[in-house]
Amino acid sequence: MSGNLSAIQHSQVTAEIVNQLAFILGSEHVSTSPSAREHHGHDESFHKCAPPAVVVWPTRVELVSEVIKVCNEHVIPVIPFGTGTGFEGGVTAVKGGVCMDLTKMDQILDVRAEDFTVTVQPGVQRSTLNNYLHDTGLWFPVDPGADASLCGMAATSASGTNAVRYGTMRENVANLQVVLADGRIIHTSGKGRSTKKTSAGYNLTNLFVGSEGTLGVITQATLRLYGRPETTASAVCSFPDVQSAVDTTVQTLQCGIPMARIEFLDEAMIDACNKYSHLSYTVTPTLFLEFQGGEKAVNENVQAVLEIAQMNGGSDFQWAKKLEERNHLWKARHDCWYASKSLIPGSSAYSTDACVPITSLPECIIAAKEDIETAGVKGPIVGHVGDGNFHIFLITDPDDPNSEKNIRWVAERVAKRALSVGGTCTGEHGVGLGKQKLLLEEIGEEGVRLQWQLKRMLDPNYIMNPGKVLPQLP
Amino acid sequence: MSGNLSAIQHSQVTAEIVNQLAFILGSEHVSTSPSAREHHGHDESFHKCAPPAVVVWPTRVELVSEVIKVCNEHVIPVIPFGTGTGFEGGVTAVKGGVCMDLTKMDQILDVRAEDFTVTVQPGVQRSTLNNYLHDTGLWFPVDPGADASLCGMAATSASGTNAVRYGTMRENVANLQVVLADGRIIHTSGKGRSTKKTSAGYNLTNLFVGSEGTLGVITQATLRLYGRPETTASAVCSFPDVQSAVDTTVQTLQCGIPMARIEFLDEAMIDACNKYSHLSYTVTPTLFLEFQGGEKAVNENVQAVLEIAQMNGGSDFQWAKKLEERNHLWKARHDCWYASKSLIPGSSAYSTDACVPITSLPECIIAAKEDIETAGVKGPIVGHVGDGNFHIFLITDPDDPNSEKNIRWVAERVAKRALSVGGTCTGEHGVGLGKQKLLLEEIGEEGVRLQWQLKRMLDPNYIMNPGKVLPQLP
Incomplete structure (x- = not known):
């Protein structure tokens, strides 16, 4: 079954098709310029740039539908594009086609x-929404770090630091408007509905x-909001080893104890943070903690966690109760990605x-750190430890021709080890280009076959972000 | 498309089929006795009993698969059965066939x-699991009131009083083992996996x-557990009207403020509770509240909610901090169903x-109360008010020949009004037999068509709990 679909030959985007798209959208909303194509052919990872043939910027859902109908008729790939801040090559146009940049909606x-x-x-991006909500006393807590588009976050089931308390996008999307591969516009929970x-x-x-993006283009999302807590306090705590931080x-x-955030940073990450963000934390496995609620x-909760941490050998507590101190702390956490890349000038990185x-x-x-050591690469580790989710920021060395190969070796070892202990190869980045074989290992042939059935049902011409997520079956 | 599938003629269960099932399961696990068939032909609602032709009690997933393969080959309906505590006729064998009672697994x-x-x-039922977990300090919080089977709760996406804090079954199932209509056994998140x-x-x-039960039989569920909170306090608070209780x-x-439970009871419900559970609450719209966390x-939180309630005219606070008092309070809440039925001796009821x-x-x-008044029926109201979810316990009067008709009229008015304000016709009971036309109104023809596509893909012979959930399209 998968063979049939993935064997489909997509058509080229001809000048005639470009003209047709320009007729639908207005020529100012269509570009074949090399810079636009290059910009839309990659995300933040080291997956190779694969530029689309053309980039379009629809401004209304009806136009999204019109463009998709044209692509479906001519069997041309459609790749939705938000902010390009993904990590698994989800926006690369590996089969060519039309990149649909949704930033003008x-x-x-x-x-x-x-x-x-x-x-x-x-x-709409995450920070834009939260700024807009400021005076309502509400906020949208899902925070993957990047200032991603919210519908892009829905498309990859993003989560991040607040998920331990507020859940992921799966728990926080109440309704979606989606344009299917045949141009149908649907509302997943019924038009205009938003119940808890x-x-x-x-x-x-x-x-x-x-x-x-492989089953349709998300053109609208209804999200759940939360009351901003009265009091927030953050803390940093050092541990003698990984085990004691996790035990805590x-x-x-x-x-x-209702934690708002529990973030783990290994000693390599702390060291990079200290250098990049001008901090002076003890270079040892560390937890960044956040508490929310009434003041008492x-x-x-702070007191209770302090005691638990001390029982596990935690020390060097540093509290940040003022907004400015907290912002400083969490900015350092969110800058981990850049702090890691700054370890090798001119590097790119894979998370x-x-x-x-x-x-x-x-x-x-611990085993991942041994792999990093064996491979001779740099790879600071951070983790949303309350969820069992962790990342390694694997840094390429432009002076080392084997660097990329070594990084891939570490990443694969880490993923396969996760699978061997009952885990998943991706907690929040998605499968994209990079993890299709791992998905097969994770859910098995029966599971993948069922996913192909779903794909075929919703996208019989294989136009929606083809080449992503689903592996070919043996 | 829907027409094709719902026009399928199912086969009768012949003596030969019964013998075949007895050969697979052992004759002690197969029954065609009238009492077994009658018991399995209805749930707790007033939906008419529709007995299956035969009841089977598989003891292993492989046997579930064998039975389903036989049914699929002969185009015979399969209806999964847990505790029969549903409210929308989900277990009625409206097309005949094989009821699969899963209580021996x-x-x-x-x-x-x-x-x-x-x-x-x-x-496994809810209370059995929580008793079993007692010494671990953990619990499974989803609590629909009835002591339902946990996989049955997954099948209907149940929730109940704790959902405002812990979410519904949707948020608390990590993995399922499902037997599909062709007998395939799949694990939705991959075999043995359970990540957050x-x-x-x-x-x-x-x-x-x-x-x-319309896409497959759930034969195993991996659920999320939570630490039991250090302190729990419950309270009852009276309000002058519905609006002030909701504003609070x-x-x-x-x-x-992280509430564990916020339950609304209208004055009719409080009156029935007072009588049934020998209480003496003021007969007025009331909130039952529960707080969890550290003692401070x-x-x-109690203090903060007290102030908010008082600003909205709340009064007659009664606190229950001791376990025994709390159990008494929540038993009264859970007995609302029986308290309502006791209003008319010999009645049945529809929630x-x-x-x-x-x-x-x-x-x-308020409009529902007017409908109840107009229809001349009894219908106490309870609500999981933090989620916007409410129930009316509509009581049939055996002495009134129009009682059932009047009850259906109220229920339909309430559902249609919910749809008109952007709501859903079912927050937690499911669609079953009773709400198929409402589902069409809720998600529209396009939505229903997509659901039929899913159904057809997974159950092309229309054997899995046929006649439920999906409405015929016009």
């Missing part, structure tokens, strides 16, 4: 503060969350992403 | 306390959660279920 449509929902067009929960029929919303996390969760609740049962995290991190 | 397979997961077979999150391919788990809820959530956090944006809740509840 950038309206925040419907803030319903008392219903805790907002509806956004696909070009529903049992009405099959869960179409979560079929599209995480589908990485497990015991904290077992006590039912925060103090009580691997694995998620494991939390008790397997110490062995997986 | 009742093992708790794999408690991983430090990974916060457990795997259960389909016959994943972005690996399409979300098959949530395709089956809420599918009500909205303001509480806007302040980011609980006290602080409607709608979920709306929370700001629409007061108008929907």
Whole structure:
């Protein structure tokens, strides 16, 4: 079954097709310039740039539908593009075709503060939404680090540092407008609906969350909002080893203490942070913690976690209660990616992403450090440790011809080890180009076959972001 | 497309088929007795009993698969059965066939306390699991009231009183083992996997959660567990009207106060509770509240909610901090169903279920009370108000020949009003037999067509719980 679909020969984008797209969208919203094509042919990873034949900027959902109908008729790939901040090559145009840049659909449509929902067009970025919401006392907590587009975050099932408390995009999308491969415009929970929960029929919303543009183009998302907590406090705590940091996390969760963030940084990451962000943390495995709630609740939780950490050998506590101090701390955390890249001037980097049962995290991190050592590469480690999710920022060395090969070796070892302990090869970055064989190993032939069935049902001409997510079956 | 599938003529269960099932399962696990068939032909609602031709009790997933293969070959319906505590006729054998009672597969397979997961077979009930977990300090919080089977809860996407804090089954199922209509046994997240999150391919788990047995039989579920909170406090608070109770809820959530439960009971419900559970609450719209966390956090949150409630005219606070008092309070809440039925001796009852944006809740509840008045029936109202979800326990009067008709009229008005304000016709009970036309209105023809496509893909012979969930298209 997969063979049939992935054997489809896509058509070239001819001058005639470009003219047709310009007729639909206006010529100012269509470009074949090399710079536009190059810009849209890659994400933030080291996956090779594969430029689309043409880039289009639709401004309304009806135009998205029109463009897709043309592409479906001519069997031309359609690749949705948000901010290009992915890590698995999801936007690369490996089969050519039309890149659909959605940044001109950038309206925040419907803030319903008392219903805790907002509806956004696909070009709205995370920080734009949260700035817009500032005066409502609400916020959208899912935060993958990058200032990604919210519909792009839905497409990859993104999450990040706040997921331990607020969940991932899967839990925070109430409704989607999606344009299917035949041009149909659907609302996964019914048009205009936004309830906190529903049992009405099959869960179409979560079929599209995480589908990485391969089942349709997300053109609108209704998201859940949360009240901003009264008090927030952050802290940094050093540990003698990985195990004690993870033990602290497990015991904290077992006590039912509602953590807002629990981030792990290994000593290599702390060292890079110290240099890049001009900090002076002890160079040892470290947790960055965040507490939210009423003032007394925060103090009580801080005290409880402090005790748990001390029992596990934690020390060098540094508290950040003022907004400015907290911002400084979390900016350092979010700058980890840049701090890592700055270790080797002129480098690019690949952020691997694995998620494991939390008790397997110490062995997986320790073994990953051995792999990094063996490969002779640089790879600071950070982790959303409360979720068992961790990343290694693997840095290429432009002076070492084997660097990329060595990095891929580490990444594959880490992913396969995650699978061997009951984990997943990607907690939040998605499969994209890079993890298709691992997906096959993870869910097995039966699982992949079922996913191909879904793909074929929704995209019989194989035009939606072809070459992504689904591996060929043996 | 829907026409084709729903026009399929199912075969009768012949004596030969019964013999074949007895050969597979052992004759002690197959019954055609009238009492077994009658028991398995209805749930707790007033949907008419439709007995299956035969009831089977498989003891292993391989036997589930064998039975389904036989049914698929002969085009015979298969209806999964857990505890029969549903409300929308999901287990009625409206097309005849084989009822598959899963209660003999009742093992708790794999408690991983430090990974916060457990795997259960389909016959394990909620209270059994929580009793089993007692000494681990963990619990599974989703609580629909009935002591349902956990896989049945997954099948209907159940939720209940704790959902405002812990989410529904959608958020708390990490992996499912499912037997498809062709007998394939799949693991939706890959065999043996249980991570807190994943972005690996399409979300098959949530395709089956809420599918009500129409896409496959759930034979195993891996669930998320939580640390039991250090302190729990419950309270009852009376309000002058519905609006002030809902305003209190909205303001509480806007302040980011992490409520464990916020349950609304209207004055009719309080009156019935007082009588049934020998209580003496003021007969007026009321909130039952629950707070969890550290002791200081609980006290602080209690104080904050007290102030919000008082600003909205709340009074007659009664606190229950001791376990015994709390159990008494929540037993009264869980007994609402029986308290309502006791209003008319010999009655049966129908629990409607709608979920709306929370700001629409007061108008929907007030209008529902007018409908109840107009119809001349009894219908106490309870609501998981933090989620905008409410139920009316509509009581049939055996002495009134129009009673059932009047009840259906109220239920339909309530559902259609929920749809008109952007809500859903079912927040947690599912579609089953009773809400198929409403589903069409809710998600539209395009949405239903897509759901039929999914159904056809996974169940081309239309054997999995046929006649449920999906409406015929016009």
